Amino acid sequence: MELLIKNGAVFDPKNGIAGDKTDISIKDGKIVDKVSTKASVIDAGGRLVMPGGVDAHSHIAGAKVNVGRIMRPEDTRSGIKPRTKLTRPCTGYTVPNVYAMGYRYAQMGYTTVFEAAQAIMKARHTHEELEEIPIIDKGALTLFGSNWPTMDFVREKDMDKLAAYVAWGLLASRGFGVKVVNPGGGEMWGYGKNVSGLDDVVPNFDVTPRDIIISLMKVNEMLGLPHSLHLHCNNLGKPGNYRTTLATLELAKQVKPSKDRQVMHVTHIAFNAMGGTNWMDFESKADEIANFLNNSENITTDMGQVIFGSATSMTADGPWQYTLSKLVHGKWSNGDVELEDASGVVPVTYYRQAISHAAMWASGLELALLTKDPYKVLLTTDHPNGGPFVNYSEVIALLMSSKKRQEEIKTLPPVFNERTKLPGINRELDFNEIAIMTRAGSSKVLGLLETKGHLGAGADGDVAIYDIKPDQIDPSVEHVKIKSAFSSAAYTIKGGEVVVKDGQITATPMGRTFWVDASVPGEHTEVMMKDIRNKFKNYYSIGLANYMVQDAYLTHPKVVKAGVVPVEVS
């Protein structure tokens, strides 16, 4: 199958193409240099062409997403679309059903999305949902930050065992990378408590969040995993937490990356860039975080942009979710997972009138606009924590138009100007920078830049065409058009197949699930497994024989090899 996209205004940052009229050729699902005259042709007619969108942090599948659906029928009722001959029914806004997840991402021109957190013990559930999400490629990051084996091996300072455990845990969960959420806090929440900073000691395990973060960063690099440590910092959501965040960012200096990417990805940083001492004097300190990023290497972040309106907060940060439910007097679901982590789900609404919400809204934008290198700040809403992913076009429009931002600021409380730097920021991002934040950057952060996020030969045949002509539009002024174009792609091409045309689904192929098979020396695994077997014998409520995710749950797997002993792939 061959496809030729002609006359596109192509933005492909990895290959240095910024708006040039370039033809894109796809053969057998991959980008190639040339196709034959038999290829079907799409005439882009000077419209904007980018690689398919890549989202490195979104909650699209698994236990907590489904908890969100079950506790929020009022959310399911929005966004309802009946089935068609081609598509299954769609429901939900912040917690869409599996079909809406796939279709809506594809309709925005996105072709690859990573679920941001799964406990190993509940990974089977994640994969059951991932296998039902149509069109997009996907994967899931696995939680390690409060796991008992992690804390045991960190305390023992046995990095070989910890590496063996991480490799085994990725296999057990068919996970793509190492996720750490409020390290140590998940265990403390087992008794309704929390850590308050990097140096609190976790009782019974005698480790600190600092030890956990540094050790997992080290083994992540020992294993040469495609992605870096992916960190949700301690103290998320608390006024004044930017200090903890800055101290955490400092830790990245202690470890050298094993490949051309960061050693630490600090996620949804809008929730970790808070100044002030309480909710009354709350202010954005995103400028300080951006300043740090501008003067450091090896650290990346994503925005976690807040969208005014309905959201569903869901995270393994169990203690924060309880605090949040008390703050908003809302429904609260909690989901501790034995020996592994905590979690919680709380519906929230972000109000323009609430200065704390307005300041959080500002801090995501400030971070993206004050950080010079767009490779360091990915565009996310931490779906559905800051708001649903369908609002990415709104975020793009805000980043590209100072005028739009000023219009929004007019609707916010007057005190807003004192609590953030946003009103004084004039920077407007261009299409190339947007392509980095949504494609090349996220692919690089994930370690998938070879095949994702660009349009050079060898890349996956994933392309988005948007209904705007970059040389005939002024995004600063015409931000309504920008938003409309990015919310509904003219074409989305996945693996060389047209899956969306004029915003409508035209095909529903199944995407692949990426997971990392990291090898370690056999003797390290043997020693590590002695501890694991003991945990199952005495503490887990299920048997080791029934713990690991079976092959049956990965009907379209894509294995990425890694490990301290590199294994040749035939």
Added chain:
Amino acid sequence: MTVITDALCPFCGCMCDDITVAVENNKITEVKHACKIGAAKIMGHHRIKAPMMRTDKKGDFKEVSYDEAIEAAAKILADSKRPLMYGWASAFCEVHKKGIFLAEEVGAIIDNTATVCHGPSTLAVHEKGLPSATLGQVKNRADVVVFWGSNPVHAHPRHMGRYSVFAKGFFNEKGRKGRKVIVVDVRKTETAGMADEYIQVEQGSDYLIISALRAILAGQAAVVPDSVGGVTKEQLVKLVDTLKAAKFGAIFFGMGLTQSMSRYKNIDNAISLTTELNSFTKFVITPMRGHYNVTGFGQVCAWETGYATAVDFARGAPYYNPGETAANDVLTRKETDAAMIIAGDAGAHFPADSVRHLARIPVVQIDPYWNPTTEVANVVIPVAICGVEVEGTAYRMDGVSLRYRKLVEPEHPTDIEILEKITERVRKIRGD
């Protein structure tokens, strides 16, 4: 002889995964570690041998081929204006997916056994959420365990041993001795007999008692009368002290709470009590789900449609309004004109009015066993037993999913094969 270890039990929501089964000549000869009910389930008993049909429900069944039965089932569903597809609790998630797809095809109402069990718990979760934890968290940490309107000794026989009462864990090396066990129930069950404290409540007064506990917890004991629902104020105050003093408390509730007066409001109140206890210590609450995979249907239905149960596809998009769209709503209103009952027994567990209506309309049954639903069925399609003859996924009462092993080869087709064929036939009949 083959010995299969680490097998899972397809009886209750405990989903014990430490079962050992001996198999000889494709027959299960021995089951170890399971409770008596679980062992009986795995051993199996008299099966429906072949598909059966009848037009007159007072007449006898006639054995037919699978093709004939599937054709008849497809015709019933395709001709129906308001089909109901009910059951699902004794089948795997893979079956649920096929069932939901067929329900979309024919515009059916799809509902599961929760409707006469923990359906009210789902309504309460809509209102309040569910602060819960996996069962291993209880095993490792809990020092106070409350069974409210639930009787695990009979309904979940290994729950107390594996997870909640006798189980030893990391922070509780003493097991039973390290725990205070409280039972709240209208009658002194065998579980109550094993408790440290039994609180007998008057029938239908659970809501009052939970409200009184919440008032005491909030420091408003003064407003609580001397006796509430047959329990003295002194006892209630003492109970609150016990709950507050817990390091990790767990409440397990059953149908005594979901199906007694006030129904979902009881659970709503109990969840609020749990949430409020978290201001003092750690507390979680978990429904004691009955059928091993009743939880699984709620999970699959939620991720496929957005709603956990009682979904109406008449409009082509999922619509959910329990009270209007649950199985017994459409049956008692005589709205349903055909039903498919699969992996659940409406005949045995539904109210008389609902069963009476089932007796009037065409009914397709898909099940390994003859049961009261068979008595009102027109078309009966026997299938292989999930969890014994088929491998697949189920969700434990705490939402942990596990994969069941196949223990013996089936002699009957699987639910999935039957549903796929019915779907194919329905499409042909409707000219799609």
